[in-house]
Each structure stands twice: as C-alpha cells, then as structure tokens.
Amino acid sequence: MNYRSYSLANFEHIPQVRNYLSKDDIDAVKIIGSVLPFKINNYLVNELIDWDNFRNDPIYHLTFPQYGMLSGEDYILMQQAIARGANSTQLAEVASNIRKRLNPHPGEQLTLNVPVVDGSIIKGMQHKYDQTVLFFPSHGQTCHAYCTFCFRWPQFVGDTELKFASREVSTLLSYVRSHPKVTDILFTGGDPMIMSARMLMAYLEPIIEADLPNLSTIRIGTKVLGYWPYRFLTDTDADELLRFFDRIAARNINLALMAHVNHPKELQHPAAQKAIRRVLNTGVQIRTQSPILNHINKSAETWRDMWNLQVKLGCIPYYMFIARDTGAQDYFSVTLEESSYIFNEAYRQVSGLGRTVRGPSMSVDTGKIEVMGVTEIKGEKVFQLRLIQCRNAAFVGKIFYAKYNPDAIWFSDLEPAFGETGFFFEDKKELLNL
Ligand code: SF4
Structure with missing residues (x-):
C-alpha cells in the first residue's frame, strides 16, 4: 500500500470527511487543528475508522481534532480569528497564545x-x-x-x-x-x-x-x-x-x-x-x-481484550499511563480512582503472561507514580501510591499516601494524607536533582 497523508490543508479531500462529517465537525477540525497538530493517513481513514459509527469510533477520537479538545474560551478565540479572515501571521499568534496555556512542557x-x-x-x-x-x-x-x-x-x-x-x-x-x-x-x-x-x-x-x-x-x-x-x-x-x-x-x-x-x-x-x-x-x-483515555479506551473490557490480544500475538504488555497534564488533557482525562479501578478489573481477567503490565502511572518531575488504589487507613480514605521510577533510585518502590479526592485526574490534584504537610520527597529536592 502506498502511504498518503492528510493535514489541515487537504483533509477535506478525504471522501469520508465529505460524506460523513457535518459542517460543525469540519469547522472543529479546522479550529482545533490550528492549535494542536493534525495529520492522518490513508490506512487509518480507509481501514481502521468505522465511518458508519465514527462518533463512537476510538480511532476517530485518536486522530481527528474535535470539539472539546480546547476550552470553550480558546475555541471561540480561534473560531473568531478564522471567521474574521485573520492572516497566517495573526492566526499563528492566536495559536501561540493558546498553546502557552496548554502546559507545553509537562x-x-x-x-x-x-x-x-x-x-x-x-x-x-x-x-x-x-x-x-x-x-x-x-x-x-x-x-x-x-x-x-x-x-x-x-x-x-x-x-x-x-x-x-x-x-x-x-x-x-x-x-x-x-x-x-x-x-x-x-x-x-x-x-x-x-x-x-x-x-x-x-x-x-x-x-x-x-x-x-x-x-x-x-x-x-x-x-x-x-x-x-x-x-x-x-x-x-x-x-x-x-x-x-x-x-x-x-x-x-x-x-x-x-x-x-x-x-x-x-x-x-x-x-x-x-x-x-x-x-x-x-x-x-x-x-x-x-494512556487510559476517555473516548478511546475507558473500560476494563477494552484493556482486558487489548492485553489478551497482545499476549496472543507475542507482545509484552508494559504500561498503562495516566493522560498527562498538557494539551487536550481535559477531553481525555479519567479520574485516578476510575483509572485504578479499570486497571485492576482488567488485570484480574488476564493470565499471568498479561500481568507484566504496570500502572496506572503518572510521569511527573520526580518519577513515575503508580496509583495502586483507594483504601482506608486509620479511618481515613486515601490513595495508595508507589514510586515505580524515580530520579533517585533509592526511592524506587517507596509507597506513600494521598488524601482521597474523587475528582483528581493528576498528581497536582493530590495532597498528602494523615495531616502531613508534604509528600516524603518534597523536602529532598537535592537528592532528586530538582
Ligand atoms: S503519541 Fe507517539 S505517535 Fe502519537 S503523536 Fe505522539 S509521538 Fe506521535
């Protein structure tokens, strides 16, 4: 098969885009795609996306920019800039300002x-x-x-x-x-x-x-x-x-x-x-x-099936990540509690060969933090966490706790449990080269 790619400049030539997407869908691609990168190819368009059910199709969500991937205000800013016929320099400036708000260096x-x-x-x-x-x-x-x-x-x-x-x-x-x-x-x-x-x-x-x-x-x-x-x-x-x-x-x-x-x-x-x-x-x-991603793979069955198929094909399941705190995070985020629940549900349903997988894990400046689950200790509901990678190897494997927060989607949403004033590594910045 010959590779053919499509970007913002030519995606409207894709027959499926013309046949299935509404004007609002196409506008959303243009607006979001002016801020976040967009590129797709003929294999994904012709072989993987189920166009008869594209709104629920994971590969469509994985590749096509769409409404919700920017905040309402930023979406309107770019929408208005395009509508008033802003030139390429002006559009680039609007895009650049929006990008700075999307935490480009997590x-x-x-x-x-x-x-x-x-x-x-x-x-x-x-x-x-x-x-x-x-x-x-x-x-x-x-x-x-x-x-x-x-x-x-x-x-x-x-x-x-x-x-x-x-x-x-x-x-x-x-x-x-x-x-x-x-x-x-x-x-x-x-x-x-x-x-x-x-x-x-x-x-x-x-x-x-x-x-x-x-x-x-x-x-x-x-x-x-x-x-x-x-x-x-x-x-x-x-x-x-x-x-x-x-x-x-x-x-x-x-x-x-x-x-x-x-x-x-x-x-x-x-x-x-x-x-x-x-x-x-x-x-x-x-x-x-x-990563575990809303709209794409937010179910234990999906992960179970994915790990089982990987093992069957001879691959080794390695990581489930939490979607990082950048770009369209809000669109894809799954709470830490639900991520951990889904991981554990799926993990229980695969054989030992699939249990090579680790996670769900957050990559933060200190290292990789695994969300082991929610538990109760001395009457306090807490997240049990573990450093599975660390800038200082001496801390790898260390378990620690955060106050339960049902809405947390990232480490920055967590606070230390048991009335402590900081997580154990926060006063050890020299040891971590931070
Ligand atoms: S996740 Fe990997 S393949 Fe996808 S855009 Fe980023 S670098 Fe490319």
Missing part, C-alpha cells in the same frame, strides 16, 4: 532532564533515570499520523523552541560511555520508525559498532504498528529494515519496540498482525503501552 522536560556536560547542554537527549537515556533523532521527529492526546504535541506545531532533536550520535556515545549505569538507549520522537531503513541504520550502526560494555538494550518508541504496519510489509525498504533488525540481534543487543497501542482495534487488523509476526521473527521484542 514535568519540566525542557530544563530538568537535559544532560549537561562541561557546563554545556546536550541537545536532543534526556536523562532522567539512571539506566535509560532518551535520544531524539532529528530525522524521527514526526509521525505517520498525530494522536490527539499526545503529550509531545509542541514538537509538531513548528515551534522550534519546543523541539528536542539531535543528529549527534557521537555525543550520545561519549555520554553513555561516561555513564556506566546507563544500560538502555531509548530512541524516541515523534516516531523514529518514520525514518527510512538507511537513516535508521545511520543512527544505530555507530552505536552497535561502539560495543559499549554497559549497553544492553536499544529501545525504539513507536506507533507504527497501529498507524502504518506496511512499514514492515510493503514499504520499499521493509525487508532491508528487518534484515537490519536481524543483524542487531546477532550482536547480542536487545532491540525492543516500545509500541504505542491505544485500542485493541489497532492490532485486530491483519496487516498489523502480519507486521508483528515479521518483527518478532527477527528476535526483536515488542512491548506495549498506552
């Missing part, structure tokens, strides 16, 4: 996790946890389509100030060499699997050839199985790519695709299943992750 990624060597910032890398360095290859900073919930949305709206990107594999190598605790390099984006086989090899070959004694795993964060499985099937360099995966496995480096899968529908398609088989045959692992 977890303070721009400043907190950027490695500094000899007083200089290393661009295009992040190092938050001892074992794992994130690398943002500059040629992999876009995707086959954009997810409406994406917390990396600022990277796709042309604001270079908000972009992480690096061409510097040599800097990455020296950094990993001089940090012996690092065992994993995570290629992330965007979607690094947007790159041609040749380009991906240009980044990965030097890492493999460097024979770093501390490096055990290269991870690639990707949505390609859900958005363009033909990457491993009919793209002109699909076979070359898979042969390269074979070569990596032969060098005793564990290569893992960290696959974003938000709904079982993405893996039910025969092309996705065939792509998974081809990838697994090379010895590459596939681990799966997704």
Whole structure:
C-alpha cells in the first residue's frame, strides 16, 4: 500500500470527511487543528475508522481534532480569528497564545532532564533515570499520523523552541560511555520508525559498532504498528529494515519496540498482525503501552481484550499511563480512582503472561507514580501510591499516601494524607536533582 497523508490543508479531500462529517465537525477540525497538530493517513481513514459509527469510533477520537479538545474560551478565540479572515501571521499568534496555556512542557522536560556536560547542554537527549537515556533523532521527529492526546504535541506545531532533536550520535556515545549505569538507549520522537531503513541504520550502526560494555538494550518508541504496519510489509525498504533488525540481534543487543497501542482495534487488523509476526521473527521484542483515555479506551473490557490480544500475538504488555497534564488533557482525562479501578478489573481477567503490565502511572518531575488504589487507613480514605521510577533510585518502590479526592485526574490534584504537610520527597529536592 502506498502511504498518503492528510493535514489541515487537504483533509477535506478525504471522501469520508465529505460524506460523513457535518459542517460543525469540519469547522472543529479546522479550529482545533490550528492549535494542536493534525495529520492522518490513508490506512487509518480507509481501514481502521468505522465511518458508519465514527462518533463512537476510538480511532476517530485518536486522530481527528474535535470539539472539546480546547476550552470553550480558546475555541471561540480561534473560531473568531478564522471567521474574521485573520492572516497566517495573526492566526499563528492566536495559536501561540493558546498553546502557552496548554502546559507545553509537562514535568519540566525542557530544563530538568537535559544532560549537561562541561557546563554545556546536550541537545536532543534526556536523562532522567539512571539506566535509560532518551535520544531524539532529528530525522524521527514526526509521525505517520498525530494522536490527539499526545503529550509531545509542541514538537509538531513548528515551534522550534519546543523541539528536542539531535543528529549527534557521537555525543550520545561519549555520554553513555561516561555513564556506566546507563544500560538502555531509548530512541524516541515523534516516531523514529518514520525514518527510512538507511537513516535508521545511520543512527544505530555507530552505536552497535561502539560495543559499549554497559549497553544492553536499544529501545525504539513507536506507533507504527497501529498507524502504518506496511512499514514492515510493503514499504520499499521493509525487508532491508528487518534484515537490519536481524543483524542487531546477532550482536547480542536487545532491540525492543516500545509500541504505542491505544485500542485493541489497532492490532485486530491483519496487516498489523502480519507486521508483528515479521518483527518478532527477527528476535526483536515488542512491548506495549498506552494512556487510559476517555473516548478511546475507558473500560476494563477494552484493556482486558487489548492485553489478551497482545499476549496472543507475542507482545509484552508494559504500561498503562495516566493522560498527562498538557494539551487536550481535559477531553481525555479519567479520574485516578476510575483509572485504578479499570486497571485492576482488567488485570484480574488476564493470565499471568498479561500481568507484566504496570500502572496506572503518572510521569511527573520526580518519577513515575503508580496509583495502586483507594483504601482506608486509620479511618481515613486515601490513595495508595508507589514510586515505580524515580530520579533517585533509592526511592524506587517507596509507597506513600494521598488524601482521597474523587475528582483528581493528576498528581497536582493530590495532597498528602494523615495531616502531613508534604509528600516524603518534597523536602529532598537535592537528592532528586530538582
Ligand atoms: S505517535 Fe507517539 S509521538 Fe506521535 S503523536 Fe502519537 S503519541 Fe505522539
């Protein structure tokens, strides 16, 4: 299949858009899509979205901007700007002002996790946890389509100030060499699997050839199985790519695709299943992750079915996340209480092989906080929480408690339980490099 993408400029040419969407739906795409990124492709449009039931279709919500993804005031601001015929500079200014209100840097990624060597910032890398360095290859900073919930949305709206990107594999190598605790390099984006086989090899070959004694795993964060499985099937360099995966496995480096899968529908398609088989045959692992999202996967049955299907196909369920505090968070948010309930309900209904999954987890500046559930201790109803990743490994595994708040959707909505004045890590900022 040949890849064809659509954006704000040409989405009205899609026959299904003309046949099914109302004028209000189309206006909403134009208004929201002027603020948040929008890109979709022919596979999603023709093969995954059920247009006869598109308002309830998870893939439609996952990819098409729609009413509710901006606050009412911001929606009207952009709507009015478009209606009065604002020129592109004026529209960009309205969009830029709205974006600033959408918390474009959750977890303070721009400043907190950027490695500094000899007083200089290393661009295009992040190092938050001892074992794992994130690398943002500059040629992999876009995707086959954009997810409406994406917390990396600022990277796709042309604001270079908000972009992480690096061409510097040599800097990455020296950094990993001089940090012996690092065992994993995570290629992330965007979607690094947007790159041609040749380009991906240009980044990965030097890492493999460097024979770093501390490096055990290269991870690639990707949505390609859900958005363009033909990457491993009919793209002109699909076979070359898979042969390269074979070569990596032969060098005793564990290569893992960290696959974003938000709904079982993405893996039910025969092309996705065939792509998974081809990838697994090379010895590459596939681990799966997704946030829990209103309108897309907010039910225990959906998660149970998703984990079961993943295990059946040979993938390893890895994370359920909480939708981050950025972009269209309000549209997708599920309360912490309900997220934890859904996780536990689904977890109970899968076999031990599906229970490799962790969560629901919030990625905050301190680390990853798992919402274990709601319980009662000494007469007080509380959230039981656990740090499952932390900027300081000494705190990993630590359980702590927050006052019960039925409306909480993010960590900032929580307060310490039992009359304490702060969470245990809040007076340990030096230990956390905060
Ligand atoms: S594929 Fe990943 S990086 Fe790209 S828009 Fe979706 S969540 Fe964001």
